[in-house]
Amino acid sequence: MRAVIYCRCSTEEECQRDALIRQAAEARECVRRLNWSLEDEYIESRSGTSTRGREQYQRLFADLLRDRFEIVVIKSQDRLMRNTRDWYIFIDRLVTSGKQLYLYLENRFYNKDDALITGIKAILAEEYSRELSRKINNAHRNRQKTGSALMLTSNTYGFRKMPDKSLVLVEEEAAVKRKMYELCAAGLGSRRISRILLEEGIRKRNGNPFSDSDIRRMIRNPINKGTVVMNRKHYDFDTRKTVKNPEEQFFIYEKCIPAIVPEELWEAANREIDRRRNIPEERENVEYGRNKGKYTLSGKLVCGLCGAPFYRTTRRRKKDLVHEWKCRTYLEQGRKKEGRTGGCENIHLKEPVLFSVLENMDLEEHVFFAEANSSLRLSAESGSSLSEPALIEAFVQIMKECLEEQEKSARKNLEQTEKKIKHQQRLLLDKYLEGIIEEPVFREKQYELQRKLEKRIQKPVERAEKHGQNLVQNNGVPDRPGQIRQFLEQDHSISKACTLCLLEEIEKIRVYPDRLELVQKGGKSIIAVKISHMLY
Incomplete structure (x- = not known):
């Protein structure tokens, strides 16, 4: 019998990592004792009550549909998940694919007659997690309300957290932040400031250069003028998302920590950012951060040389606008040259040509990308043409x-x-x-x-x-069907729809000077597409 093991701990603390090692050893011993063949291991230290973001679980869930093993070995039911819905979805795929689930702590296989009992266990585990989340949120909120403990991370640049939880300035890093504020207030943009810091050899604690988004985030943070704002966000257990609280629920403590810059300089730098972004007064308090998906390819194109994301840029050529995707490192530091640190030598991608390449991919060869699309899936199962x-x-x-x-x-x-x-x-x-x-x-x-x-x-x-x-x-x-047919044929809407469906199943597209690597969700490389000079 072919078996695989799945192991997961509930937290990422050092002691729990040791527990994960022991758990994996116990699972391997169970497979050896029962004379099964160990085909694969799915081990992850990611905590969480649902399956979202757990790559090893997602890989196991996908492999249930393949003929790679017959038995899944786990320690106990709550090692898979503490979510009732996810539990039933997993069991449904397990049973329909003809696989078995072995719980070595109970020394038995899962049986279809156990559906009621295991369902109750899943409900109890989920309710336990919900109650624990409610208590943790309440405890955090009370500490923030009383101001007894400042909820700041230990790696906040410019500060050092002492054993008594007080904060002291790291003068060398504080000087870097003051320089950022002075340059910004003088009218320089965040990318220009990033290049100046890089030319002077100033980097972050991990050795990486400051990006333009790092600089904007630091300048926006009121902590640098001695003001701490807490209870901005909280974790919602049911939606599994971090939700922003309304401003009336914020706890603001002014001059409670050492200030890096005076309030006048902080205000001047932030006004300059607002001016450059042309933000109306009613939107000054909007929180900005990672691109939430303004464009279809946002967050998907990644530089294969330096690992930085690709950004969409627009330039005017005569009367037309040209949209291109360029590496962030190139935009911040320019081309990589001999004798110069930083920079990137990767290509630029013309957006229309890139979409044309994706649209012209063979649908029948890559139909697995569109597994979520019911009409394509039914067509594939019935054997009809996908042209x-x-x-x-x-x-x-x-x-x-x-x-x-x-x-x-x-x-x-x-x-x-x-x-x-x-x-x-x-x-x-x-x-x-x-x-x-x-x-x-x-x-x-x-x-x-x-x-x-x-x-x-x-x-x-x-x-x-x-x-x-x-x-x-x-x-x-x-x-009207005739009009619809004419529109679809003229505008190539089907090809565009299939491309969007393809992009939904792609997690990343790694860009190299000679090829694109399409990476399916879960981290598995699917296909490499050769590209020509027409793309850049």
């Missing part, structure tokens, strides 16, 4: 059926309304003939009902005229 004309035809057919169904429903609704109005007219006439209502009332109501009937009948005709169609010639259905 662009076939996808266009399938999409148009679906739209045609939807439009026909919509038109049938509209006609049925119209018939029911017409029948109801005519019934009301007959009742009105009977009451008039019986002398129950007077003639003026009868004529007024009769006119009102007739107008309502004509208005209901006129609506489909107006809708057809609006779309430039003839309902009679098209059997009551406008030729």
Whole structure:
């Protein structure tokens, strides 16, 4: 029997890392004792109650669909996750793929009859984690509210945290920060400041140069003028996200730590940043940081030479705008040259040509990138062609059926309304003939009902005229499927949609001078695409 082991500890403390080593040794011993063949190991020290961000678990979850092993060995149920939904999703894939789960702490296999008990255990584990998160958040908030402990990390540049949790200035680093503020207040941008610091040999504690985003973040931080702002964010257990608190819940303590720069210099530097970014006054308090995805390729293109991200730039060429992606190191430090530290010699990518390369990739060869797309997956399972004309035809057919169904429903609704109005007219006439209502009332109501009937009948005709169609010639259905087909064929929308689907399954695209490496989510390299000078 082929087996794999999965091990995970709950925290990343040193003692827990030792526990993870022991846990992995116990799992290997269990496999050896039961005479199974150990095919792979999935070991990670990432904490967390859900499966998000756990690369080894994601790799195991994907390998359940492959014929690589028959048994998954774990210590206990909560080593996989403490989330009820994720537990049931894992068990569903485990059972449908014909694999087994062995819990060596209980010395038994998971059985389908255990679904109720294990479900209850998952609920209890999740509730335990939720209660623990609530207590931790409350404890943090109380400490921040009373100001008894400043919630600052030990590697805050310019400060050193003492054993009694007080902060003292690191004068050498504080001088670097003062220089940043002075240069910014004098009108220099963050990239220019970064180059000046690099030319003077000034680097961060880890030896890397200061990036433009590092400099902007430091200048924006009020801690440098002696003000500490706490309770800005909190961790939401249910959404698994760090949520920003409203400003009225902030705890602001002024002049509670040594100031690196005077408040006047801090204000001047921040005003200069606002001026350069052209930020209106009502947006001065907006928090800026990592690009949240303004462009489709944001956060995906990475330099294969230096590891820095690629940024989108725009330049004007005659009357046209040219969009290119360039390495951040190049933008900050220029080209790498002999006798000069820093810089990057990687290529620039023209955005339209890059998208053209991705669109022209063979859909059938790379359909696994679009596994989340149900229509592509169904087409692959049924053996039908995944060519662009076939996808266009399938999409148009679906739209045609939807439009026909919509038109049938509209006609049925119209018939029911017409029948109801005519019934009301007959009742009105009977009451008039019986002398129950007077003639003026009868004529007024009769006119009102007739107008309502004509208005209901006129609506489909107006809708057809609006779309430039003839309902009679098209059997009551406008030729909108033909318009959709024409639009898809002219604009290559299917290729663009497949490219977007492809990008959703790609975690990174590593850029080298001669090739692009597409890396699937989970860290596994999928394909290398050779590129020509047309890209740059």
